[in-house]
Structure formats: C-alpha cells, structure tokens
Amino acid sequence: MRNYENLVIVKPTFTAEEIQATISAVEEVITSNGGEIAATSAMGMRKLAYPIDKNERGYYHVIYSTIEPSAIAEIERRFRINEDLLRFVTIKYDTNREVKAWNEMVEKAKKAAAAPKAEEAPKAEEATEAAAE
Numbered sequence: 347m348r349n350y351e352n353l354v355i356v357k358p359t360f361t362a363e364e365i366q367a368t369i370s371a372v373e374e375v376i377t378s379n380g381g382e383i384a385a386t387s388a389m390g391m392r393k394l395a396y397p398i399d400k401n402e403r404g405y406y407h408v409i410y411s412t413i414e415p416s417a418i419a420e421i422e423r424r425f426r427i428n429e430d431l432l433r434f435v436t437i438k439y440d441t442n443r444e445v446k447a448w449n450e451m452v453e454k455a456k457k458a459a460a461a462p463k464a465e466e467a468p469k470a471e472e473a474t475e476a477a478a479e
Contacts, residue, residue, distance in 0.1 A: 353406065353408050353434065355434070356404065385456050386410070389408060
C-alpha cells in the first residue's frame with residue numbers, strides 16, 4: 347500500500363448537499379478499490395486560475411489515502427467518467443521524505459477537521475442560553 351493524495355474540483359453550481367454527495371461518491375470509489383482514507387480536507391469554494399467549462403470557481407476537496415498502486419488506474423478512470431468533477435489530480439508519496447510530509451499533512455487535516463466541531467459546540471450552548479433568556 348502506498349500513500350496518495352487526491353485533489354478533486356467539483357462543479358460550483360451544485361448545492362451543499364449535491365457537493366457532499368459527489369464527495370461521498372469519490373470517497374466510495376477509493377474505498378471500493380481497496381483504499382483506506384486516512385483524512386480529508388475541504389478547501390471550499392475557490393476561484394480557478396482559468397475557466398474550466400465556463401466555470402470561474404470550483405469546490406476543492408483533498409483526500410489522503412493509502413491504496414495499492416494497481417488500483418490507481420481504475421480510480422482515475424472512474425474520476426474521468428464522473429461529470430460532476432471539473433478536474434482531479436492524484437499525487438503519489440513514495441520516498442521517506444515524501445511519506446513523512448504526507449503523514450504531517452494527514453495530522454494537520456485531522457486537527458482541522460476536529461477544530462470546527464469543537465467551535466460549534468459552544469455556539470449551540472449560547473443559542474440555548476439566549477433562548478432561555
């Protein structure tokens with residue numbers, strides 16, 4: 347199993363639910379081909395460097411995973427077929443230095459995913475306190 351990073355850009359015309367469904371489908375493609383997702387990082391809606399299919403913006407999402415090298419061709423084939431994706435790129439982390447950097451990025455993504463959840467809890471408590479007053 348090798349370490350990989352997949353960056354996908356989803357069409358900006360979708361609703362939040364449709365974007366999440368597309369991201370779930372991308373993650374399912376990876377897991378159905380024997381991959382294990384270590385972490386994900388939602389980069390959000392960003393301006394593209396150049397228009398792609400008349401779209402000026404796109405929703406960026408990064409998936410860090412470990413996959414057998416033989417499954418990459420099938421995963422990329424399925425990404426090409428998916429019309430909801432504007433672009434994708436698969437990066438392989440092979441050398442010891444690259445693997446160390448991959449592990450650091452995974453830890454950073456996990457911390458970033460946990461941080462908003464911790465911030466949301468106080469807001470919910472503040473809302474119930476405001477309602478009680």
